[in-house]
Amino acid sequence: MSSWSGRRVDHVGIAVRDLDAALAFYRPLAGPPSHRELVAGDGVEVAFLKLGETELELLASRGPDSSVQRFLERRGEGLHHLALGVADLTAELAEWRARGALLIDEVPRPGARGRQVAFIHPTSAMGVLVELCQRAS
Ligand code: ZN
Numbered sequence: 001m002s003s004w005s006g007r008r009v010d011h012v013g014i015a016v017r018d019l020d021a022a023l024a025f026y027r028p029l030a031g032p033p034s035h036r037e038l039v040a041g042d043g044v045e046v047a048f049l050k051l052g053e054t055e056l057e058l059l060a061s062r063g064p065d066s067s068v069q070r071f072l073e074r075r076g077e078g079l080h081h082l083a084l085g086v087a088d089l090t091a092e093l094a095e096w097r098a099r100g101a102l103l104i105d106e107v108p109r110p111g112a113r114g115r116q117v118a119f120i121h122p123t124s125a126m127g128v129l130v131e132l133c134q135r136a137s
Pocket of ligand 1: 011013057081083131
């Protein structure tokens, strides 16, 4: 079980309808974004806000078929995913697979900020969409 050690909450993802309005809302709480990026492959624009040891990731849809757009239509704005920072994403995915988890990404793929990411389906994590992201070392 050694590969399970060392993980931590890397960030909490929040789906928003209007990214600029959300940034204005969070600015008194967390200051300006540390990073903002259009992730064209996912049809989303994201902004990261440092908040102590962890970060918030605000996600806005930039495509009609994006998963964030579907989320907003189904559930409205709100908590979207929990991201765990891990040291070895490939090993972590193997652990989740061995536990019978439904993997949205069978292999790591590029995410925001040039990091490797993979998502676990909420049905395998007590209703929470889990993002695994390999920490920058
Ligand atoms: Zn994320």
